[in-house]
Amino acid sequence: MCPFIPEQKGDRLLLILRKKPGVYFKLAALEKTLKTDKTGLIEDLVQIKNWGYKFRTRPDAVAFIKAPDVLSAAEISYRLNTRIMGCRVLSYRAVKSTNDLAAELADGDTPEGTLVTAEEQTSGRGRLGRKWHSPGGTGIYASLILRPDIKPENAPGISIMTAVALAQAIKKFTKGKVQIKWPNDVLINGRKTAGILTELSAENNKINHIIVGVGINVNHQVTDFPDELKNTATSLRRINRKKINRAALLKSFLVEFEKVYALYPKHRLKKIHYRVRKLSSLIGHEIKILSGRQLLEGRAVDIDYDGRLILERNGKKIPVVAGEVTVVKEQS
Ligand code: BTN
16 A cells, blocks of 8 residues: 655644544644644644535544545545555646646656646646546546656557546446547446546657546536537436545546556556457447548457557558547447
8 A cells, every 4th residue: 555645734634633533632632743833733724624624623622524525635545555556646626737737747756656636627638639628626637647668659558558447447436338438538328427638758769757637527417517518428426316436436546547557568458458348339330530630431340459449441450549539330
């Protein structure tokens, strides 16, 4: 398990109180443990109350009562069962884009596995220059810093690998049909529920870092979606008719991600190829792919170990690295 390194104000206090819900801790003892004074302790309490944590207070003591549904560092790190992914968490109320922030941090010496999350993104980005609608307090907006020992040409498979991890995690939270839509979407009952934005920084054929950003529609209601997405996107809450604890889902993703990522440098997608095929919403169907300026048509027959979609046309197999897919005809 990762040791939680509290970095943000109030995290250390929260960690102490959270371990024993309902138990009163003397303020004087907390001041001593945290090497602070009364003002410092009150500042910490205000900070964590602002995240929505519930406490009971007495003149000389405080007790933790309930955690809110927030993506705070303390909440994500609490009993997180990974060794690298999410061992360092930086959580914000609002940022422009967690991918941008993670890339800035990765340009320094921030370690692999560092996670940046936000309750809201004001300029959330999707693939192909699109906007990722990121309303506050409803979704998961998170970016992981990776420093894999692979060649840049083997990087495209990271998106599909992430989609597999995300699908595995989402499956634990819904009875809906979970699929991955190459190259970077997760669908529930045929509708987009999560998207992945993988961004690479490389020099001289060597990867500096990869940022994997995931956006998950978790507790969105229909009114949280812009009109153009109301019929094509969905959320776990809309499918389950129930809210979901976002930190629990994010932690489950980190655990699944760590497993598949460990296999990637040596095997790429080989060891999870059966899962990729099983989860794929495209394999077997007649599709159209807009790849750059090229429009390709054919039957999707496979996804290779580097994450390329294999299109079959006139008996020829064409590997496609990236593109925008539409299903023309479903296999009956
Ligand atoms: C897509 O489906 O087009 C990809 C969407 C990726 C959205 C996530 S939310 C967290 C991270 N920060 C961003 O600005 N984008 C990604």
